[in-house]
Amino acid sequence: MSIANSSGYLDSLLQGQPRPPASPLAWFNELRAEAVDRVGVLTVPTTRDEEWRFTDISPLTKLSFQPVRTAISLQAADIERFYLEEAATRLVFVDGVYAPQLSSPAKDGGVLVTNLSAAVTAHPAAIEPHLGRHAEFRNNLFAALNTAFLHDGALIAVPRNASVAAPVHLLFIATQKEAASYPRCLLVAESGSAVTVIEDYVALQEEAYFTNAVTEIALADNARVNHVRVQRDSGQAFHIANCAVSLAHASRYHSVSVTLGARISRYDLNVLQAAEGAECAIDGLALITDRQLADSHTCIDHAKPHGVSRQLHKCIVGGAAHAVFNGKIMVRPGAQRTDSSQSSRNLLLTGRARVDTKPQLEIFADDVKCAHGATVGQLEAEEVFYLRSRGLSDATARNLLTYAFGAEVIDRIPIASLKHRLAQTVLEQTTLQR
């Protein structure tokens, strides 16, 4: 794609589409205006860009997507199947628009779980220091687009030493063809607090739509956040998301990200260990088939000493699908005693399936422990034989092993009902592929 086409596409996105209403807050409008400026300067990435080498998003630019102004009115019965029994609070967004009648925001003492556009005027002090400060948009086109269309989304603010027992469920439901949605989530965990959040993207129909999400997560000293992200979009959809996490002293962040849907998806997760003794575990599973493309780029930035990071990323690729993983581990000068390990494990189910995996270690400190490994393979013949020797058919044996490969990641989700449901999905999908 030439730059002229690219800017034409971006112009049409920005000019030809309804823009969100102005906010009464100057800083909010300024943030959006700056993002609009950046969209004007940036171009649509192509496979000539190193960061997009394997991910050709030109099919996205050939379709026209429009933000949705008024949400389709859904009944609880339409979406109940996505509810999680453990979740006490739930925010529902339909094609990117907040649906208060389907949501149950937090009302009790201190913890805020609410939609962003309401919160931004009610609690600007909680939001202004963080919104747009963690997710870099000046050189990231899709984060800039999201910020340019910034209007609504989810706010979770957990006060000092508060521990939210029940998980918070953020449910993003796609219903319309050619809809563009720009969900924005901000999670602020004050010092010593603890919370579990599920970011869940689902579809009611098999349509082509475009989700461009940005999530920002800030952990203060000793805070603990469990972040589960499930992308089960329509197989026709485009899903591009950026998540930026900032870790203060001795805070702990654990994320499990599961990618099942979308024709083309891209997830960038950037975790910054901004103070000493921070810990993160970021795990991922992509289970794709047909002609799906799922690209996961992660970066763990060990900026300060005594940081710990653990990462397990797995891909199960069937059909003629293509999985991409780029896992960057950055250890900055002076980030001594960093302890990091990364593992990329990939299973190809067919001869046409493809995976590109790239561990990328950039280490500028000398007293560190950094382990990494990547494997790409098929099911082990010995394992299949073992199961068949116990009476299981060849197909059952292969399904069970494929399921087990994915279950290792699914098992790390700390919500029983979601874990069970996803395990079932993995089982069904692996069964379908044979």
Added chain:
Amino acid sequence: MMNRDSKTLLEVRGLCASVNAIEILKGFDLTVKSGEVHALMGPNGSGKSTFAKVLAGHAAYEITGGTVVFEGRNLFELAPEERARAGVFLAFQYPIEIPGVANSQFLRLTYNTVQAQRGKDELDPLEFDDFVREKMKLLEMNPDFLDRSVNEGFSGGEKKRNEILQMALLEPRLAILDETDSGLDIDALRVVANGVNQLATKDNAIVLVTHYQRLLNYIVPDFVHVMEAGRIIKTGGKELALELETRGYDWVGAEHKAAARVTA
């Protein structure tokens, strides 16, 4: 366990098998009847484990000659899973670890699959839990092993117990135990052997592949066979194993060669 009503379970004649184009079994003969316990011994590389894997249907081994009849059926016409359902069981020398699959889930799936194929009732998770816990007592296994992934992080002895637990669940007609004693300390050996003995009936048969006499102190064989270069070269009773323990294998080979010269 030998008895007059015993039936021939397994008839192996002139079996030849290769792996990676190298012939390992070179005219192997063996007859196993119900109620019998056979010990298959011999030096490393003589073909003991190959025989075990060939019977279970491992794809890496190519059958180049001979016949194997199991309860009147040509075993080579059956896929590995069909052999298992028909009643052939191999306890692996190196049981495979399957991270992500709970042992209870795996055991119930195999049990129910085989039960269904044999026209018997399947068990739901609760029923199976009671059933498998009873069987685990036989092997003095901690029920915690049900919740762990299949063989993952199990010690050598725990893996072998888990193999015999599967034998207890699947109730094979013919069980081949491939070096089930290797890696077991003396207490674990006693427990595993005791479990195997309780599973032995007049209707089934067991083939023990082993290097060591000590297993045979606990599971007393009716026949001891010595293998060399892909064939059985000597068969005796349980006392043969004791003799091998003191004298090694060389004399058996020498005796066999001398006998061959005489016949020639």
